[in-house]
Amino acid sequence: MSGLSLEDIVAWRNTAPLGIGTGRMAKPFRWNFAKREQLGTWLDRADRFHPPHRDDLSALRNAAARILAFSNGADLAFVGRSPENFYDYLSGCFEGISDTPDLSLIPFSMRWVGEGGVDAIAAHKFSGLAEALAANGLSPQALAASQRPVALVDFIAYGGTMEALVSVLNRMARETATDWNAVQRRLRIIGLTHRTKNSPNTWRWQQNQDWLGLIPDARIKNVSAPSGFLFLIANADDKVTYSFHAGRWDSDVTGAPEPSADQLRGMAKAAWLYDLGNTREERETLARLIAAHPEMRQPATRALVSALKRG
Template sequence: MGGSIVATPFRWNIARREQLGSLISGVSPPQRLNDMFLESLRATAARILAHANRSDLAFIGRTPENLYDYLSGCFEGLRDTPQLHLVQYSLRNAGSVEQLPESTRQGLFDYLTALGLGPKAIATGPRPIALVDFVASGGTMEGLIRLMKMQAEQEGQDWTAVQRRLRIIGLRVRTKNSPNTWRWQQHQDWLHFIPDTIIRNVSAPAAFLYYLGNDQPKVTASFHPGRWAEEEGAARRPSRDQQAALGFATQLYDLGRTREERQNLAKRIARHRKMNQRATRRLVLRLRGG
């Protein structure tokens, strides 16, 4: 990167409360932790972890923020758990990624590298990387894969080695399973870029996913192509919505740190048919305190 400043969207570290100061005091979160929301969150997280097997997790965009904060709390202080990344990424009104200015694309490439998700790190890292996002039509995931491939080619990395280390976990609205069920990956014309990438889907209630994707206030501002090439983000006074979202994120993180919630998550994972995987059994033991 030649010493250039990486465009990094600022996000408060909720594990370090001294950073938050008075930001979350006296601000009502967008919703309280109720049983219905928490069960959907816990069940979705459990399915993601079961499908991830031994992969690290990269949560893409702002929709999965709650999953990232919750699991960050669940894994805090535990050894040999998946590494979690929150990748701020949006293609809002961007059109074709091939038509983006070179400097814009480079800004995202530098950001991914700084996160440890550059092509070399993925190809040679100790674990595969599972990309987790709410998938509607597949356009956002397509754009990200195309950009990752462009970065690999630009940096002289073997794209085949990179895509073999990728997984995709698509969050999907739960529907009745039938032979006629619409599956997004069956309607894509770009999957030849990732012939060895394992694709799995995790279903969740529509109200839960639509709330996360469309209605819930977010901690961070959208990191769209217009921001990829800007200078490194700094802390700015958050809006009231951001403060509320930050307060909710701390609730999720604190809940995940409790022994009771880790036990609850472990029970949920243990019910999954992929409990026969060695890495999944080991993760359940870690959460149970073994």
């Protein structure tokens, strides 16, 4: 941890994940941008950080409004690293406001389950993955008992990651004797997809997906966005966290790692988006965009718009 100031070391100790020294695996670490005292001087060290281009910011804002309109009061679980920007932006928008959807960022990276499917994942690795999901509120028990549905939000090209996640939740339910029907009834899917010309012949990812038989009651909505913006968030953008792939599922977490240069830029962007969302002007703008959608007729959507305006 060379190069850290005393302030940074104190922040690192104060933000170390639960489970250290207990012999248990802890969820992957992520900094809390609502608590800047935990960040020390790291944000000041972000080299070559530039705020988002206005076109990318507009795409983010408009897509966020559609996600909220389509969610109809559901809590939002952003899957993996691609939707990090949405999580940080909306965390700022919702800060200090009651009656807004709960937001979670789900550590998950698995586009292909491999031969044998999810059931072939070794028990010691699967338990680490299951623990990380549960620590972020995405366990079958929590879903089955929740008062509100949960919408899984991610960039979707062909549906592989979403198939893997739903299959993982199904195995978790079987291994904990949780009623899967109660779980799947509370699931929603909101996919971020490439914007194309709309026609009866347009291919949609949810067509011919056999695994959707696991969640027959789940509502699926797609939010289209410009291809350049989706490439940015899915591939080119600097990320705050490391990818939580199979090689890390059974690794012991020993604290907040010293951020790389790329991570520092990701942290600076996350903080910038959080601060933008946490302004009256931005909340009013987001509220206007949500209100422009036909889903404004839904009571939950109207309530969210009112809450943002009051905030």
